[in-house]
Amino acid sequence: MTLNTEQLQPGTETQGMTVTARTQRQLVVRRFFRHKGALFGLVMFTFVFVLAFSSIGFGPIPGWWDKPWTGTGTLADRGRPTLSLLPEFLGGTGVHLGEHPFGQDNLGKDYFALTMRGTQISIIVALAIGLISTIVGTVIGALAGYFRGRTEAVLMRFTDVMITIPVLVIGAVVGQMAGNLGPYFLALMLGLITWTSVGRLVRGQFLSLREKEFVEAARAVGTPATRIIFKHIMPNTLGVIIVSATLAISSGILLETALSFLGFGVKPPDTSLGLLIETYRSAMVTRPWLFWWPGIFIVVIALSVNFIGDGLRDAFDPRQNRVRD
Template sequence: MSETKTATTPAPDNAAAAEGLNVVARTQRQLVLRRFLRHRGAIFGMVLFGLVVLLAVTSIGAGPIPGWWDKSPTETGTVDGMGKPTLSVVPGFLGGGGFHLGEHPFGQDNTGRDYFALTMRGAQVSLTIAVIVGLVATMVGTVIGATAGYFRGWTESVLMRITDVVIAIPTLLLAGLIGVIVADKGVVLFALFLGLGLWTSTARLVRGQVLSLREKEFVEAARSVGTPAHRIIFKHILPNTVGIIIVAATLAIAAAVLTESALSFVGLGVQPPDTSLGRLITDYRTALSVRPWLFYWPGAFIIAIALSVNFIGDGLRDAFDPRQTRVRD
């Protein structure tokens, strides 16, 4: 009887240990979430970014989704009153007409196109490029950094020398070369190639984290039982670097917005007949002194997108920081 009891006792112990690990992991996720939600800058960034995306998508529509704005970014017309904006935000009790959009809230361009619709189309294209670049740069950088950090030796030497060569090339010069080659091939292809040139910082961050994790006990245990290297990397190591990867992705998105704007400003980004926020600034930079709204509106959206994504990245970095052991109540 005593031997039977001894044989059956490990099962509940193992179950309790597994439950304890689940509780610890769940508690850690809750702690990260609480840190992020208590970061005022991150919440502000999420709200601002969400509003920009919502406005850009719902106003003029996207693909099969119709929009609530009745004008198209390609529809030309008669320029009324030098194309001045009709947007009014002056409260009525101050003698103004209150809030109203008017016929052309952001004004009109030289050909009479509604500038609100044009800006929304530019925001859609810039956001599309930013998200694709962020995903591609993060995936490529993560794979290269994890492979170099785990295998070491000649694999690390080759991959990191390639990384050093790409880093040595100025980012704007490399992006400009990509723009010359594929800018006229479509927005998606342009974003994919741009992402292939902006992965280096993610690779270095992930490599540094993997170098420290590969010597941990849980990795040694997995290696000792014959677990394949690719499974160790993707199932054991990378989940423990998710904080760095997420932060790197947000920084890549913010950098992509600014890089695309800079390329479009010099004519190497999005090509007509399509447009982007950077392209709008380029097309109407000569009107800054006489019709500044053609310059200010796309510039304001570029700043809003870049700042909001950076604020979100700061919040994620602080939330995943293991040195943050306390959360204010």
């Protein structure tokens, strides 16, 4: 029989039982991979990510799909999808992709390639928003929570002002100004306005940890504030930061979708999943596949990232843990 503990040394025998010591990192990884929802989300997100970036390629790297997302063609069968997943013994035509598995748009563009390009841009924008907002929120929350006083008052009043303005309204203004400059600049600007929730969470953690004995001991021996923040407090806040980052990514793709649908996000000639939905919403009745394919990918990405975040939360916080060590 094996016990999981961090207090005992590896190999210690206790009443006939061998104790296997695990580090905190090992315990977190173990809990995460025992979370079924998190594993499902990780598999789905990895599948969508690999499919999007390997199919049509990215930048100078070519893909395995032979039709470009910018090319036009001749409509065949009103642009209906050629994808078939029903085997012949069940009355289908067999499992095959065909020439245009997701169909064609009004100009004859291959909709699979177009959807993959939209997925690429949406994922890049969402990841950039999550990364930038997490960095900005962590810095502001750490400074406000550790230094207190005037620093905290100024930073938190600024945060309160940002919170009172709806994100969609700020995003629409920023998107209108930055959308024509490309999706990467748009992601940068959106990341700079969506950090407030991360900042408040990190500030709360720092307010709690700065009063702990190990921090007081570090101050007593003259340890610089920067070293205390990054060496002693930040590692103990890492779980909250990582979970907040995954939630920011999920919110980022939904924000980008909403802005692009309203015309304030990614602009042509590039595309995104939200822009595809906005462009072909009028075809929802006559050719619904033009509307549903990007919608399905948005839902899959958002849900998979949320499942990953749920698993990370349970892995870092044993009090909410639903899986056994």
